[in-house]
Amino acid sequence: MTTIVWFRQDFRLEDNPALTAAATKGGIVPVFIYAPYEEGEWSYGGASKWWLHHSLENLAEEFLERGLQLIIRQGDTLKTLQSLIKETGATAVYWNRRYEPAILERDTHIKSYLKDAEIDVQSFNANLLYEPWTVHNKQKKPFQVFTPFWKHLLTLPAPAEPLHVPKMQKSSQRVESENLESLALLPTIHWDKGISTHWKPGAKHAKEVLMGFNKAAVLVYSEERNRPDHPGVSHLSPYLHFGEISPRMIWHAALQKHSFIDVEPYLRQLGWREFAHHLLYHFPKTPNSPLRVDFKKFPWMKNSAALKAWQKGKTGYPIVDAGMRQLWTTGWMHNRVRMVVGSFLVKDLLINWIEGARWFWDTLLDADLANNTLGWQWVAGCGADAAPYFRIFNPITQGEKFDPEGEYVRQWVPELAALPNEWIQKPWEAPSEVLRAAGVTLGREYPHPIVDHKTARTKALEAFQEVRGS
DNA sequence: TGAAATGTTGGGGCG
DNA sequence: ACGCCCCAACATTTC
Numbered sequence: 001m002t003t004i005v006w007f008r009q010d011f012r013l014e015d016n017p018a019l020t021a022a023a024t025k026g027g028i029v030p031v032f033i034y035a036p037y038e039e040g041e042w043s044y045g046g047a048s049k050w051w052l053h054h055s056l057e058n059l060a061e062e063f064l065e066r067g068l069q070l071i072i073r074q075g076d077t078l079k080t081l082q083s084l085i086k087e088t089g090a091t092a093v094y095w096n097r098r099y100e101p102a103i104l105e106r107d108t109h110i111k112s113y114l115k116d117a118e119i120d121v122q123s124f125n126a127n128l129l130y131e132p133w134t135v136h137n138k139q140k141k142p143f144q145v146f147t148p149f150w151k152h153l154l155t156l157p158a159p160a161e162p163l164h165v166p167k168m169q170k171s172s173q174r175v176e177s178e179n180l181e182s183l184a185l186l187p188t189i190h191w192d193k194g195i196s197t198h199w200k201p202g203a204k205h206a207k208e209v210l211m212g213f214n215k216a217a218v219l220v221y222s223e224e225r226n227r228p229d230h231p232g233v234s235h236l237s238p239y240l241h242f243g244e245i246s247p248r249m250i251w252h253a254a255l256q257k258h259s260f261i262d263v264e265p266y267l268r269q270l271g272w273r274e275f276a277h278h279l280l281y282h283f284p285k286t287p288n289s290p291l292r293v294d295f296k297k298f299p300w301m302k303n304s305a306a307l308k309a310w311q312k313g314k315t316g317y318p319i320v321d322a323g324m325r326q327l328w329t330t331g332w333m334h335n336r337v338r339m340v341v342g343s344f345l346v347k348d349l350l351i352n353w354i355e356g357a358r359w360f361w362d363t364l365l366d367a368d369l370a371n372n373t374l375g376w377q378w379v380a381g382c383g384a385d386a387a388p389y390f391r392i393f394n395p396i397t398q399g400e401k402f403d404p405e406g407e408y409v410r411q412w413v414p415e416l417a418a419l420p421n422e423w424i425q426k427p428w429e430a431p432s433e434v435l436r437a438a439g440v441t442l443g444r445e446y447p448h449p450i451v452d453h454k455t456a457r458t459k460a461l462e463a464f465q466e467v468r469g470s
Numbered sequence: 471t472g473a474a475a476t477g478t479t480g481g482g483g484c485g
Numbered sequence: 486a487c488g489c490c491c492c493a494a495c496a497t498t499t500c
Binding site: 391461464465 | 500
């Protein structure tokens with residue numbers, strides 16, 4: 001018998017429950033169907049499309065090495081699956097679950113439709129340590145605070161061991177695949193140069209990155225994670241988003257080599273990822289509206305000039321601009337800096353966090369609806385377990401603390417490279433002869449700060465206090 | 471996973 | 486030697 005394995009965001013052969021289940025039953029037809037309009041309002045951003053292209057390329061190659069062909073199609077998913085069932089004589093369709101609201105709705109529909117047609121339809125958990133509907137507090141309610149959520153996860157049975165790559169048999173029916181290029185996922189203007197020099201998509205590379213990180217860096221993660229000028233984070237987020245590696249693989253790799261206590265700070269980050277997915281599942285409206293309803297009337301500023309300056313990395317605050325340019329150039333930003341630029345957008349510029357979420361969505365290779373939503377609602381203070389309204393990052397202090405030698409700023413804001421450490425996080429305070437010696441004229445090579453942080457902070461406190469008080 | 475404002479303490483300069 | 490002041494360093498409170 002033949003089973004269609006519908007790939008969506010699980011581009012790996014290892015620890016892939018749908019694939020393994022299908023492989024034990026007979027021939028398989030691995031399929032990817034490109035249907036961007038079915039993703040709803042949060043369809044693939046530009047950077048995500050780039051990764052998706054290369055991810056599919058890699059997956060197709062891994063199948064080819066084993067004598068199988070990844071079938072690529074585009075168009076209405078249900079119709080495509082029905083057509084493939086006809087073409088191949090398949091009697092089953094298996095896939096791994098996704099948790100975005102629009103996707104859950106679509107998949108439920110597809111499942112019931114195919115079941116009515118007597119197809120064996122099964123979905124599996126490949127992308128989370130625990131399913132959202134299985135985790136709740138004593139009142140049977142979803143957790144809304146991270147720490148009790150995390151403590152609770154640690155009382156549950158350990159996540160399942162990752163599955164090996166199954167022995168696979170191709171189906172006897174040959175079916176046509178569209179050309180990967182026909183999906184037009186790559187940019188027509190060549191803005192992806194920086195991205196390709198920094199990233200190698202694909203499950204094989206994911207595993208190399210994991211092994212490299214797990215060797216030693218994972219042990220000093222709690223210190224190094226805050227240093228954008230150091231290489232101390234895992235860089236696994238895009239691989240995780242596209243399912244080129246699974247959280248179970250990361251979890252067990254860490255614990256196989258190290259003690260729990262030594263890797264807890266890193267595993268806790270997988271906990272945040274779980275938390276984000278659980279929140280998205282239980283509060284499906286949060287990508288577009290604040291979880292805390294009192295924030296709906298927050299007096300956000302419409303300021304397209306300031307938004308643009310933020311997006312382009314021209315705010316005049318070096319750590320903010322460095323982060324935004326790293327994002328634009330490489331499709332990724334260090335998490336410490338994500339918090340700093342997020343706080344700056346929301347609290348210094350008083351621009352709606354949704355604008356930030358949208359920009360990140362388009363530019364991040366790891367753009368993930370659950371994580372992105374959690375992050376932005378956290379920084380804006382309107383989400384679950386969010387930063388309190390008065391927590392406002394000082395971009396100068398953050399720069400001095402976490403980029404003390406200014407290396408991160410020098411890398412991404414090269415026009416400031418010649419400034420001494422003392423002034424590199426606050427060039428507008430540098431004596432004019434220092435600026436001159438460094439070849440910097442504010443307003444020419446590098447902008448004046450678009451807001452005064454001290455004033456902006458006071459204004460933010462007033463605005464946020466108003467929301468809070470009512 | 472914050473930072474500023476305010477409070478407290480103690481050493482040192484100085485009359 | 487003493488009281489007084491200044492202020493850095495640290496602690497606590499507040500936003």
